[in-house]
Amino acid sequence: MWAVCLDLESVLIPEIWQVLAKKLKINELKLTTREIPDFDLLMKRRLDVLLTNNLKIQDLQKIVKKIKPLNGALSFLNWVRENFLTVISSDTFFEFWKVLGKRLNYPVVFCNSFEIDKKGFIRGYKIRKKNGKLATVKALKFLGYKVIAIGDSYNDIAMLRAADVGILFKPPKKMKKEFPQFRSVSNYRELRSILEKYIS
Amino acid sequence: MWAVCLDLESVLIPEIWQVLAKKLKINELKLTTREIPDFDLLMKRRLDVLLTNNLKIQDLQKIVKKIKPLNGALSFLNWVRENFLTVISSDTFFEFWKVLGKRLNYPVVFCNSFEIDKKGFIRGYKIRKKNGKLATVKALKFLGYKVIAIGDSYNDIAMLRAADVGILFKPPKKMKKEFPQFRSVSNYRELRSILEKYIS
Structure with a gap:
């Protein structure tokens, strides 16, 4: 049996921190691992910026709640879930996902979480599992599945390598040049036509 | 972070083979592991009965498609999915689940599969993973979750034992007498009030 393991941001929804930066008009929140490759450093910077601006989790959730899936993402995802054991593995945070999940019809998302104080300020974050995306593929294989992994960026490569496809x-x-071993698709239609071959 | 791992039949939907037995009016299909404790023997018997009666997977799917979730199951499950990483671990077969999933809004179900010939006759079955329910809890723990497991019968006990709750x-x-170490609930309301304590 085949399982499909998907990345979330840029694959099914826009990049959450980019949306927050835009809506809150805080340019510093636009920084990504491209500018600050050390994820912990990047996250500390982001959380500092939030505190400096007196922003609570509820303020962020109000914005995240309104994020719409990418064009075609919902019907694509629905189709995948009808045909495969489907999970999403993401570096995002459960407190964001909690308000966003409804938009994608609550698929399973393995993600991280924030540490939030009583007033609602984000004081830290908790990585549930180191190399979580890779671990998700390993867990699915342990459970007897063959795995198709789908992602768009460097933090997905370990997951793509560990998968059967x-x-x-x-x-x-x-990236396309750097990783010629992986098929590359530019829309959901192409992706679906590949996946169709694995339906048992 | 807490994950919830649920059994499917008798917890969220009726026992599928019981429904099939009733609708097809084939008494032999009513047999369960209570009568034939050896699961492989039981399944071979069931598949023999299906062949003898000239029944194809499509005939069964027509019936399974119409199975309704137990009273209150859907709204209970929706609530769990909003608040926890939620998976279902079942001994049922993907070919049944495929037509039934919609009724429960496509949660993730780890299950087994049939071997079906070109004409649609079920020639065998494939256990995806031995002790699959136990393995699901192990996989969730590997992924960094604390696990609440919920089940109703003997084949759930290994899963309940491996879970944190x-x-x-x-x-x-x-069973209630035999396993006093596990909390026992008699409806979704009670179950929900226990789960509420684990929402982070």
Whole structure:
């Protein structure tokens, strides 16, 4: 039996921190691992910015709640869930996902979580599992599945490598060149036509 | 972070083979592991009965498709999915689940599968993972979750034991006595009030 393991941001929904930066008009929140490769450093910076601006989790959730799936993402995802054991593995935080899940019809999302104080300020974050995306593929294989993993960026590569089939979804040109071993698709239609071959 | 791992039949939907037996008016299909404790023997018997009666997977799917969730199951499950990483671990077969999933809004169900020939006759079955329910709890723990497992019968006990919290849902009186270490609940309201304490 085949399982499908998907990345969330940029594959099914927009990048959450980019949306927050735009809506809150805080340019510093636009920084990504491209600018600050050390994820812990990046997250500390983001949380500092939130505190400096007196922003609570509820303020962020109000914005995140309104994020719409990418065009075509919902019907694509519905189709995948009808045909495969489907999970999403993401570096995002459960407190964001909690208000966003409804938009995608509550698929299973393995993600991290924030540490929030009584007033609602985010004081830290908790990585549920180191290399969580890779671990998700390992867990699915342990459970007897063959795995198709789909992602778009460098933090998905370990997951794609561990899977039986790795697919890049709309990757930057540079990545496409760097990882010729993975099929690369530019839309849901192409992706679906690949997946169709694995329906048992 | 807490994950919830649920049994499917008798917890969220009726026992599928019982429904099939009733609708097809084939008494032999009523047999369960209570009468034939060896699961492989039981399944071979069931598949023999299906072949003898010239029944194809499509005939069964027509019936399974119409199975309704137990009273209150859907709203209970929706609530669990909003608040926890939620998975279902079942001994049922993907070919049944495929037509039934919609009724429960497609939660993730780890289950087994049939071997079906070109004409649609079920020639065998494939256990995806031995002790699959126990393995699901192990996989969730590997992924960094604390686990609440919920089941109603003997084949759920290994899963309940492996979990951080094990709960029996409407178990037979005998089981309740035999496993006093597990909380026992008799409806979704009670179950929800226990789960509420674990929402982070």
